[in-house]
Amino acid sequence: MENAYAFLTGILVILCFLSFRKSKLSHIPTLGYSTPLLSYITAYQFHSRSREMIEQGYRKYPNKVWKLATLHGWFVVANGTHHVEEMNKASGKELSAILNFQSYLQLDFTLGPAVTTNPYHINVVRSPMTRNIGPQFEDMHEEAVDAFKDIIGPAHGEWTAVPIFASIAEVVSRINARLAVGFPLCRDAAFRQLMGSSSKVLLRGRQLRFFPRFLRPIAAKLIVDSGADLSAMASQLEPVVKQRLDMERLHGFDWPGKPNDTLMWMMDEAQKAGEKVTAYGMATRLYFLTFASDGIAMMLSCALYELTTRPEYIQPLRDEVEEMLSQDGWTKEGISKLHRMDSFFKEIHRCYDLTILHLGRRVVKNFVFADGTLIPAGSDLFSNAYGMHFDEELYPSSHSFNGFRFVQEDSTKQLQLIKPGLDYVPFGYGKHACPGRFTAAYQMKTMLAYLIVTYDMKTDKELHPLSRFLERGFSVNMQATVHFQKRRNDGLKLS
Numbered sequence: 448m449e450n451a452y453a454f455l456t457g458i459l460v461i462l463c464f465l466s467f468r469k470s471k472l473s474h475i476p477t478l479g480y481s482t483p484l485l486s487y488i489t490a491y492q493f494h495s496r497s498r499e500m501i502e503q504g505y506r507k508y509p510n511k512v513w514k515l516a517t518l519h520g521w522f523v524v525a526n527g528t529h530h531v532e533e534m535n536k537a538s539g540k541e542l543s544a545i546l547n548f549q550s551y552l553q554l555d556f557t558l559g560p561a562v563t564t565n566p567y568h569i570n571v572v573r574s575p576m577t578r579n580i581g582p583q584f585e586d587m588h589e590e591a592v593d594a595f596k597d598i599i600g601p602a603h604g605e606w607t608a609v610p611i612f613a614s615i616a617e618v619v620s621r622i623n624a625r626l627a628v629g630f631p632l633c634r635d636a637a638f639r640q641l642m643g644s645s646s647k648v649l650l651r652g653r654q655l656r657f658f659p660r661f662l663r664p665i666a667a668k669l670i671v672d673s674g675a676d677l678s679a680m681a682s683q684l685e686p687v688v689k690q691r692l693d694m695e696r697l698h699g700f701d702w703p704g705k706p707n708d709t710l711m712w713m714m715d716e717a718q719k720a721g722e723k724v725t726a727y728g729m730a731t732r733l734y735f736l737t738f739a740s741d742g743i744a745m746m747l748s749c750a751l752y753e754l755t756t757r758p759e760y761i762q763p764l765r766d767e768v769e770e771m772l773s774q775d776g777w778t779k780e781g782i783s784k785l786h787r788m789d790s791f792f793k794e795i796h797r798c799y800d801l802t803i804l805h806l807g808r809r810v811v812k813n814f815v816f817a818d819g820t821l822i823p824a825g826s827d828l829f830s831n832a833y834g835m836h837f838d839e840e841l842y843p844s845s846h847s848f849n850g851f852r853f854v855q856e857d858s859t860k861q862l863q864l865i866k867p868g869l870d871y872v873p874f875g876y877g878k879h880a881c882p883g884r885f886t887a888a889y890q891m892k893t894m895l896a897y898l899i900v901t902y903d904m905k906t907d908k909e910l911h912p913l914s915r916f917l918e919r920g921f922s923v924n925m926q927a928t929v930h931f932q933k934r935r936n937d938g939l940k941l942s
């Protein structure tokens with residue numbers, strides 16, 4: 448018993464110390480409690496009432512910076528579009544996107560520090576991956592169609608129920624594997640399974656923040672255990688990496704038959720960035736990128752829920768896809784003409800954003816906003832995305848889903864999903880805006896276009912809402928299903 452009291456007293460002392468330590472933020476107004484210990488009540492409330500609190504902060508401190516306590520320390524939140532602009536203009540030496548992300552997922556302990564100190568995988572996404580959306584389009588489309596056929600089955604004349612998030616996640620992971628390494632490895636069930644498990648595994652890294660730093664390496668092994676997946680993936684990649692390195696040694700950088708896939712671009716980029724190419728290193732980066740693309744499955748799941756609960760959207764979207772197919776067939780150019788669908792996904796991202804606080808930045812050097820507010824080094828700073836996305840002045844009837852909100856009669860004037868704006872930040876904004884958004888947009892639209900012209904669909908309405916909010920992000924309702932039935936397709940070439 449005495450030990451228990453001593454333990455509790457110790458915890459209280461540490462909590463007090465941590466609370467007081469943050470007093471360098473005392474000049475910034477607080478939502479909820481700011482005093483030591485009581486702030487833990489706010490932190491606890493934030494865990495389950497985050498959306499409400501973030502919206503409250505947006506209204507209470509218009510265009511200002513404020514803070515709130517969370518279980519992971521103080522979050523400094525900047526309201527308004529001008530702050531998005533200022534945060535984007537700041538240099539990496541002042542505000543660091545990657546350090547904020549590293550600390551959120553504790554990547555040092557799950558994937559290793561090189562992912563943060565030498566993030567060459569970002570160049571891969573930004574450059575060759577985006578450039579090759581067109582050349583890889585046919586493979587992407589073929590893999591998506593094959594995967595949906597396997598998962599949904601024939602569905603002729605009968606409704607087939609499919610657990611929606613798990614199914615889409617599997618399709619996305621099959622596409623990822625195909626575009627990452629090509630045949631035959633992409634069809635290896637164990638490899639695909641490893642690619643598919645990355646987000647579940649890496650998200651567990653968030654729990655490491657509750658441990659003192661010196662215990663995190665051990666906790667990472669016990670709680671996250673990404674090392675097992677990475678080693679397994681590395682042994683599968685080993686012969687492929689070796690063969691590619693051998694070919695380069697024998698025939699030079701542009702060797703005949705050099706594959707055009709993510710693994711190859713990653714190997715090239717690693718060498719440019721001065722990192723020795725190893726199968727383990729490649730596994731780490733591919734695993735991370737698969738995790739990064741998890742948003743595709745989440746957003747497409749949300750799109751299917753909205754479509755099936757608001758079936759009035761199905762026909763106009765279907766008409767658009769059928770017109771596109773009759774003119775362009777399944778091509779990147781055709782997909783880029785789907786303006787209604789672009790607006791539909793843009794509204795999905797506004798309403799079901801992956802996280803309510805965007806532009807997460809670790810303040811590396813004291814940072815001062817134009818209004819004189821000082822954000823001390825070591826703070827975690829965010830833009831209030833949820834507040835902006837549901838601001839009536841920016842988005843009238845903001846709490847109602849309006850799938851064609853962004854459609855413009857003159858489609859050249861339509862602001863596209865992939866174009867972040869100061870008031871539209873689901874992909875971030877500016878120099879750190881998601882480099883994978885182009886890939887994501889083409890994949891999401893191609894999959895939805897295929898589903899919409901191939902099947903009729905409906906859902907179990909009682910399973911709404913699809914998501915549960917915890918802290919900054921939502922989790923998808925894993926129980927929810929969508930029912931598909933094959934349509935008669937009037938001779939259109941659907942796949």
Ligand code: HEM
Pocket residue numbers: 544545568569572736737739740741742743746801805806807872873874875876878879880881882883884886887
């Ligand atoms: C619907 C799908 C996706 C959503 C909603 C999404 C969203 C985001 C957001 C909000 C950020 C942070 C931006 C910021 O800090 O300002 C980000 C960063 C990033 N995303 Fe995505 N993403 C998606 C898909 C992808 C895909 C498919 C890839 C790659 C294959 C990818 C790779 C990355 C990378 C590498 C970064 C870090 C960029 C940097 O720090 O400069 N994302 N993403």
